[in-house]
Amino acid sequence: MDDLIADFVAECREMLEALGGEIVAWEAQPNDRARLDSIFRFVHTVKGNCGFFEFPRLEALSHAAEDALADVRAGRRQPDGALVSAVLAVIDRIGEMVAAIEAGEEMPGGDDSALIASLEQGAEGIAALAVTAAGDTATRASAAPRTIRLSVELLDRVMSTVSDMVLARNELARRLRECDTDVPVDGAFERLSSIIAEMRDAITRTRMQRIENLFVGLPRMIRDLSAELGKQVLVDIEGGDVELDREMIEMIRDPLTHIIRNAVDHGIEHPAERIKAGKREIGVLSVSARQSGNQILIGIHDDGRGIDGKRLVDKAIASGVVTKEAAAELSPRDQLALIFEAGLSTAKQVTAISGRGVGMDVVRSNVERIGGIVEVDSRLGEGTRMTLRVPLTLTIIPALTVSIAGQHFAIPRSAIDEIVRATGESVTLEHLGGAGVATIRGRRVPEVSLASILGLESQIAEMDRTLIVLRPAGGDVYALSVDRIHDHEELVVKPAAPAVMATGLYAGTTLADDGSPILLMDPAGIAEVGGVKLETHERAARIAEGPVAAVSKATPVLLFRGLDGGRRALRLAVVDRIEEVSVDSIKEAAGQLRVQLGDFILPLAGASAADIGDGKIRLFRLNDGQFEIGYAFAEVIDFASIEHEVINAERLGEVSGVTLINDQPAELIDAHWLFANHVGAAARASEQLVCRIPCWDPWMQNMLRPLVEAAGYRVIDDAEEERADVVIASIGEEQPEEVTEKTIWLRTEPEAAGKKDESIYRYDRAGLLIALKSVCAGRGK
Amino acid sequence: MNELLLVVTIAGERVALSASAVEAVVELDTLIPVPRAAPHVAGLSALRSRVLTVIDCKRSLELGETDCSDGIREAAVVELDGHHYALIVDLVEDVVEAGSDPTPVRAAMETGWERVSQGMVETEEGPLLLVDVAALVAGAAEAKAA
Numbered sequence: 001m002d003d004l005i006a007d008f009v010a011e012c013r014e015m016l017e018a019l020g021g022e023i024v025a026w027e028a029q030p031n032d033r034a035r036l037d038s039i040f041r042f043v044h045t046v047k048g049n050c051g052f053f054e055f056p057r058l059e060a061l062s063h064a065a066e067d068a069l070a071d072v073r074a075g076r077r078q079p080d081g082a083l084v085s086a087v088l089a090v091i092d093r094i095g096e097m098v099a100a101i102e103a104g105e106e107m108p109g110g111d112d113s114a115l116i117a118s119l120e121q122g123a124e125g126i127a128a129l130a131v132t133a134a135g136d137t138a139t140r141a142s143a144a145p146r147t148i149r150l151s152v153e154l155l156d157r158v159m160s161t162v163s164d165m166v167l168a169r170n171e172l173a174r175r176l177r178e179c180d181t182d183v184p185v186d187g188a189f190e191r192l193s194s195i196i197a198e199m200r201d202a203i204t205r206t207r208m209q210r211i212e213n214l215f216v217g218l219p220r221m222i223r224d225l226s227a228e229l230g231k232q233v234l235v236d237i238e239g240g241d242v243e244l245d246r247e248m249i250e251m252i253r254d255p256l257t258h259i260i261r262n263a264v265d266h267g268i269e270h271p272a273e274r275i276k277a278g279k280r281e282i283g284v285l286s287v288s289a290r291q292s293g294n295q296i297l298i299g300i301h302d303d304g305r306g307i308d309g310k311r312l313v314d315k316a317i318a319s320g321v322v323t324k325e326a327a328a329e330l331s332p333r334d335q336l337a338l339i340f341e342a343g344l345s346t347a348k349q350v351t352a353i354s355g356r357g358v359g360m361d362v363v364r365s366n367v368e369r370i371g372g373i374v375e376v377d378s379r380l381g382e383g384t385r386m387t388l389r390v391p392l393t394l395t396i397i398p399a400l401t402v403s404i405a406g407q408h409f410a411i412p413r414s415a416i417d418e419i420v421r422a423t424g425e426s427v428t429l430e431h432l433g434g435a436g437v438a439t440i441r442g443r444r445v446p447e448v449s450l451a452s453i454l455g456l457e458s459q460i461a462e463m464d465r466t467l468i469v470l471r472p473a474g475g476d477v478y479a480l481s482v483d484r485i486h487d488h489e490e491l492v493v494k495p496a497a498p499a500v501m502a503t504g505l506y507a508g509t510t511l512a513d514d515g516s517p518i519l520l521m522d523p524a525g526i527a528e529v530g531g532v533k534l535e536t537h538e539r540a541a542r543i544a545e546g547p548v549a550a551v552s553k554a555t556p557v558l559l560f561r562g563l564d565g566g567r568r569a570l571r572l573a574v575v576d577r578i579e580e581v582s583v584d585s586i587k588e589a590a591g592q593l594r595v596q597l598g599d600f601i602l603p604l605a606g607a608s609a610a611d612i613g614d615g616k617i618r619l620f621r622l623n624d625g626q627f628e629i630g631y632a633f634a635e636v637i638d639f640a641s642i643e644h645e646v647i648n649a650e651r652l653g654e655v656s657g658v659t660l661i662n663d664q665p666a667e668l669i670d671a672h673w674l675f676a677n678h679v680g681a682a683a684r685a686s687e688q689l690v691c692r693i694p695c696w697d698p699w700m701q702n703m704l705r706p707l708v709e710a711a712g713y714r715v716i717d718d719a720e721e722e723r724a725d726v727v728i729a730s731i732g733e734e735q736p737e738e739v740t741e742k743t744i745w746l747r748t749e750p751e752a753a754g755k756k757d758e759s760i761y762r763y764d765r766a767g768l769l770i771a772l773k774s775v776c777a778g779r780g781k
Numbered sequence: 782m783n784e785l786l787l788v789v790t791i792a793g794e795r796v797a798l799s800a801s802a803v804e805a806v807v808e809l810d811t812l813i814p815v816p817r818a819a820p821h822v823a824g825l826s827a828l829r830s831r832v833l834t835v836i837d838c839k840r841s842l843e844l845g846e847t848d849c850s851d852g853i854r855e856a857a858v859v860e861l862d863g864h865h866y867a868l869i870v871d872l873v874e875d876v877v878e879a880g881s882d883p884t885p886v887r888a889a890m891e892t893g894w895e896r897v898s899q900g901m902v903e904t905e906e907g908p909l910l911l912v913d914v915a916a917l918v919a920g921a922a923e924a925k926a927a
Contacts, residue, residue, distance in 0.1 A: 160831075407813065407814065407816075453817075454816035454817060455816055455817060456816055494832060495863075495864075496832070496834070496864075497822075497834035497864040497866065497918075498862075498864070499818060499819050499821075499822045499834065499836075499918070499919075499920065500815050500818050500822060500825075500834060502818070502819065503815070503816075503817040503818050505816075505817055506815075509825060509832045510832075511827055511832065516811050516813060516827060517811075517813050517825035517826065517827050517832045517833075518813070519813070519815060519825070529817070
């Protein structure tokens with residue numbers, strides 16, 4: 001807030017100074033329209049700003065003066081000597097107050113009503129007032145201004161001069177090295193160098209501004225807006241410390257304001273509506289900024305009613321933006337993108353705030369003009385997310401410089417997860433079919449060599465290189481091997497020429513300290529060119545946190561020894577925790593062993609009454625999400641993974657099959673059977689249904705499979721030759737050989753592509769379960 | 782009041798560039814290659830704290846490759862859509878006044894020249910081919926793709 005007040009004071013002071021001459025000229029020639037206009041502009045500006053800062057006295061004064069001058073401008077009133085003096089007195093009083101604000105003092109005392117009254121038509125006796133006010137001002141206006149305003153052009157000029165100076169210094173350094181110099185000369189040169197470096201740093205920062213300056217006014221604006229509309233909105237702002245070019249901030253101010261107004265006006269519902277829709281009555285509007293690679297992302301997310309893609313399409317057809325045929329082929333994303341077409345708005349009512357059908361197209365063109373893009377994502381009834389991506393142009397980004405075959409490149413530090421040596425202790429590098437796989441502390445990550453991507457010959461043996469673990473925006477990690485790591489530097493990045501950007505590898509160019517150009521790499525681009533498959537869906541990637549599934553199909557299991565001495569394994573995911581209980585708490589009741597854990601009594605598996613000795617017993621607490629059971633065991637052997645073939649048991653029972661773990665056979669415990677038999681007869685299926693899931697799809701294997709198994713299915717791969725009761729496949733993939741009517745299609749987009757689309761969104765848990773159950777029921781007939 | 786032309790030699794041929802498009806004539810010493818970029822992008826260089834994208838005119842015209850190994854090359858600096866480019870030429874000769882508006886060349890030219898030609902202009906030194914700077918920068922690959 002202090003910043004804004006300082007800006008306001010600076011602006012007023014500047015206008016007052018400029019006005020000084022005008023006022024005198026106006027006094028001499030009250031009919032001079034140009035002078036009148038500039039005075040009018042001044043009081044108008046002051047009035048507008050005062051409302052924002054709550055300076056009621058200033059506001060009342062400027063408002064009165066504005067009214068009087070507006071009458072003159074409209075020809076309703078002739079400017080006379082009395083009016084001129086009154087206006088001058090008001091301006092002087094404003095100057096006085098501004099000076100007081102600047103000095104942080106209390107407002108000078110006094111009543112302004114006499115001054116305001118003097119502006120009235122036919123008022124008299126002002127001269128005395130004006131004189132006293134003027135006298136006052138003279139004593140107070142002595143405080144020197146602490147800020148000045150500069151044009152960006154001037155800053156640019158200074159910046160380029162400083163850059164040239166750096167180059168000149170480097171040239172001088174070269175010359176000095178060539179000839180023998182005295183120590184004092186070297187010392188003086190060193191000093192010069194450090195001063196220049198400091199100056200360059202300061203100058204570069206003059207153009208940068210924290211995006212906070214843009215965000216600071218938002219809460220107030222949203223409050224006013226929601227009050228006016230009778231809505232309740234909670235604002236959540238983060239990322240204010242992201243730095244952006246000052247000019248860029250000004251360029252995105254209007255688009256951002258517009259999007260926020262839209263979100264409050266159309267997005268967030270009235271409290272009553274929200275309660276009806278089962279939401280909290282207070283809507284949440286979050287605004288966030290973050291740097292992502294070579295872009296700044298500003299996200300505006302509301303939890304309102306969302307955008308109705310179908311209504312948009314209807315409107316677009318009605319207004320002739322698209323033809324019916326073309327509209328039918330629009331994907332849900334394309335449908336939403338229609339809001340950026342000129343003249344479209346789904347608002348039923350045109351309000352004073354938004355919905356006039358102009359706006360989003362202007363927002364888009366404004367953002368595109370600065371090389372950015374606007375994205376929209378919305379789910380009907382759940383909310384809308386707008387994302388502004390603006391380029392990093394001229395923003396300073398911290399980067400790491402690396403080299404390949406002697407050439408330097410820069411990598412944005414924000415994308416770097418960690419840096420390891422290829423020969424490091426917990427790092428191994430392997431090649432599978434030509435593709436590199438690095439194992440870093442047990443985590444498998446795809447590895448690509450920057451040298452081979454760039455087509456450069458590296459002189460350094462592969463094992464001596466350094467691996468940089470990168471996490472591009474919204475993607476999964478991968479390792480990039482480089483010859484050498486040099487330095488952390490803060491670089492001023494500029495966009496590269498289109499021919500350079502066309503490679504898809506670079507995010508821009510920058511100048512190193514010695515004045516030579518360096519290319520800034522784009523981590524997402526490298527991954528794409530290097531053929532690394534990245535999970536593009538941010539949400540999916542977050543849930544699938546952990547090892548990159550594509551490189552390992554292994555299921556983690558817990559290897560243990562049962563009470564009877566058998567070597568067994570349990571899928572790690574079903575084990576909630578390990579408990580130790582005294583034997584006393586185990587009782588046979590209602591036909592089976594049960595264990596008491598605190599206030600709960602759980603069925604106990606893995607033991608018979610005869611196995612239980614004295615003292616304490618250890619057990620796994622297994623959880624299927626709804627029920628819990630205990631499983632007694634003697635000791636935990638190891639964490640392992642199933643890598644070998646599982647030989648399925650012939651009979652359904654506690655053990656589902658046998659496999660080799662760490663080169664010794666182990667029995668795999670069938671958790672499903674355990675739950676089915678111990679939790680209750682209701683869960684017991686006469687025979688397990690079989691579901692086929694593609695084995696190459698890590699999402700299906702890791703995320704879908706447990707769900708399907710929990711629904712009572714036995715899951716098989718497409719490699720296994722067994723008749724499946726149901727097949728699950730994703731849309732757009734190759735069709736499985738066995739396409740039956742019992743095929744469940746999954747799609748990645750939340751919205752269906754059309755009416756005939758019977759596929760299920762892959763995170764629609766309820767939909768999936770219903771589909772699986774219906775197959776179940778069909779078979780029961 | 783006629784337009785000024787910069788006479789340069791590219792691939793042994795004397796051609797004219799519109800002098801108003803050329804900001805400066807420089808001698809490039811450093812050249813940082815841009816791996817994986819189009820072949821006519823010879824690399825990057827710096828001029829007074831600005832990054833120049835260096836274009837090899839010979840490659841752009843598909844008339845061979847300029848040998849940049851010997852270090853210093855002469856180049857004309859132009860600005861296009863906010864980006865600065867340095868066009869490597871064999872030799873920068875002179876500035877002459879255009880004696881006429883460009884007229885189409887009616888004889889068949891080699892493909893590379895055809896693509897960058899803006900027509901023929903009369904000068905004191907005889908007719909010269911006026912070369913379109915933007916077409917030189919765009920290069921052959923893009924022209925084919927378009």
